[in-house]
Amino acid sequence: MKLNKKYQKILSLIHEEALFSKNGCIKLLYHTQNLEKSSFVCTYHLVKTFSFSSSDILCFISLLSREGVLNKKYKIKCRKCQKWSKEVFNSIVEVEGYEKCGNCGKAVIMDMESLKYVGILFQKTRNFNYGI
Numbered sequence: 001m002k003l004n005k006k007y008q009k010i011l012s013l014i015h016e017e018a019l020f021s022k023n024g025c026i027k028l029l030y031h032t033q034n035l036e037k038s039s040f041v042c043t044y045h046l047v048k049t050f051s052f053s054s055s056d057i058l059c060f061i062s063l064l065s066r067e068g069v070l071n072k073k074y075k076i077k078c079r080k081c082q083k084w085s086k087e088v089f090n091s092i093v094e095v096e097g098y099e100k101c102g103n104c105g106k107a108v109i110m111d112m113e114s115l116k117y118v119g120i121l122f123q124k125t126r127n128f129n130y131g132i
């Protein structure tokens with residue numbers, strides 16, 4: 001298996017910017033390259049699977065976001081039932097438009113505390129199979 005052009009570029013950025021002290025970043029890149037389009041990247045899973053520190057993984061995720069591989073998305077947790085919304089939002093403005101919990105039906109309160117209940121996800125934008 002080979003890294004396609006996009007991921008080779010990211011690998012060279014990792015080296016140039018000396019983002020990682022460890023050498024496991026190629027495995028991490030293969031993993032991301034193999035993910036289906038639109039799937040979500042779980043930072044916790046990456047930390048566990050690849051034994052990188054959380055700060056290395058966050059660094060990796062922000063590089064992938066900068067390179068257009070990942071897109072930031074949001075979910076909101078209901079204060080009543082403590083479940084995450086099934087809906088995934090593209091922006092905080094969209095989160096504000098979420099009025100009723102899809103799990104328990106309670107009204108969603110928007111106030112100063114709301115940000116505590118917003119979760120950030122990272123979704124793969126595309127596969128870059130043809131190299132860019």
Ligand SMILES: [Zn+2]
Pocket residue numbers: 078079080081082083101102103104105106
């Ligand atoms: Zn609820």
